[in-house]
Amino acid sequence: MTRRRVDAISRDRTRRRKPPSPPVAVIDIGTNSTKLLVGRAHAGSIQTVHFARETTRLGAGLDKTGRISDAATVRTIRVVCRFAAIARRLHASEVTAVGTQALRAAANGRQVAARIARAAGVPVRVLEGREEAIFSFYSARSRLARPRPYLVVIDVGGGSTELVVAERDRVRLARSLPLGALRLTERHLHSDPIAPHEYGALAREIDAVIARVAARFDGLAPRAVDLVACGGSATTALDMVRGGRPRSHRRMQALTRAQVRRLEQTCRRASLAQRRRLPGLPPDRADIIPAGIAVLIAFMTRARKRSVWISDGGIREGVILAQAK
Numbered sequence: 274m275t276r277r278r279v280d281a282i283s284r285d286r287t288r289r290r291k292p293p294s295p296p297v298a299v300i301d302i303g304t305n306s307t308k309l310l311v312g313r314a315h316a317g318s319i320q321t322v323h324f325a326r327e328t329t330r331l332g333a334g335l336d337k338t339g340r341i342s343d344a345a346t347v348r349t350i351r352v353v354c355r356f357a358a359i360a361r362r363l364h365a366s367e368v369t370a371v372g373t374q375a376l377r378a379a380a381n382g383r384q385v386a387a388r389i390a391r392a393a394g395v396p397v398r399v400l401e402g403r404e405e406a407i408f409s410f411y412s413a414r415s416r417l418a419r420p421r422p423y424l425v426v427i428d429v430g431g432g433s434t435e436l437v438v439a440e441r442d443r444v445r446l447a448r449s450l451p452l453g454a455l456r457l458t459e460r461h462l463h464s465d466p467i468a469p470h471e472y473g474a475l476a477r478e479i480d481a482v483i484a485r486v487a488a489r490f491d492g493l494a495p496r497a498v499d500l501v502a503c504g505g506s507a508t509t510a511l512d513m514v515r516g517g518r519p520r521s522h523r524r525m526q527a528l529t530r531a532q533v534r535r536l537e538q539t540c541r542r543a544s545l546a547q548r549r550r551l552p553g554l555p556p557d558r559a560d561i562i563p564a565g566i567a568v569l570i571a572f573m574t575r576a577r578k579r580s581v582w583i584s585d586g587g588i589r590e591g592v593i594l595a596q597a598k
Contacts, residue, residue, distance in 0.1 A: 296363065296365050297366055298311045301373070301588055302397065304330075304373060304430060304433070309324065318416070321522075332345070372389075374453060408591025411594045416501075424498070425576060427572050432456050454561040454562070457567070484575075490575075509558055510562075527580045527581065533573060
């Protein structure tokens with residue numbers, strides 16, 4: 274073997290032995306839950322190193338009082354501090370936090386964000402509604418192997434639903450809608466089991482909000498549209514349909530409108546105690562899942578889609594992808 278050939282093989286082995294770049298961490302401070310993603314952007318997608326989620330209910334009571342309570346702030350600070358420590362143990366080169374609807378809308382949101390940042394030692398960036406929607410779009414687009422001409426993304430969170438309508442890579446609409454599962458539950462669903470008139474009021478509000486933006490996707494042929502849903506309500510719906518069976522969190526899976534409709538009926542008829550025992554439904558989401566599923570089925574119906582892709586991604590992935598550009 275020639276010396277040149279030996280040197281080439283040596284260089285190739287050195288490249289292959291090169292350690293991976295350190296991951297980065299994003300802490301998503303949501304209205305209902307706080308999530309941690311530690312990962313690397315690679316070839317336009319995310320390699321997950323670690324993911325964690327905890328219900329913190331930062332936005333509990335916000336719709337009524339207009340402020341984030343001290344109890345909710347303390348709950349959230351504890352989790353963000355723990356998540357930041359996990360990220361550092363995993364040698365994340367950068368740890369950042371982003372805040373969504375609760376921190377954006379509350380009268381004391383900026384002060385709460387500053388408290389969290391000081392306690393955890395990480396910067397907290399409060400996202401505008403359009404920014405939040407765009408980050409969800411980045412994540413959804415990265416997970417589609419063969420995208421159709423149009424992409425509609427809905428990120429159903431605790432305080433809001435982010436909506437993006439895109440043609441190829443061109444965003445035609447990016448907006449935050451006041452359709453969060455926690456927010457809608459506190460506003461409408463007070464009976465146990467849910468009273469028909471309460472669910473009717475919930476459905477009417479959802480339909481009215483969607484109607485104001487539906488012109489952006491009403492005229493699109495369903496076969497030309499990929500509908501992608503992310504956020505806790507969407508992924509929980511998938512887990513419930515699967516009966517809690519293990520699944521891949523990297524690969525998107527589809528739910529049919531018939532499956533989501535059956536799930537909607539089950540949740541409407543069941544008491545809170547019965548919902549807490551449903552396979553695939555975390556007990557801490559049992560109270561807000563009917564409202565979350567109502568948002569999901571309303572978008573599917575309005576977009577005339579018989580199925581929806583469910584993505585475990587979201588703004589956390591979008592932030593990392595944007596940082597890698």
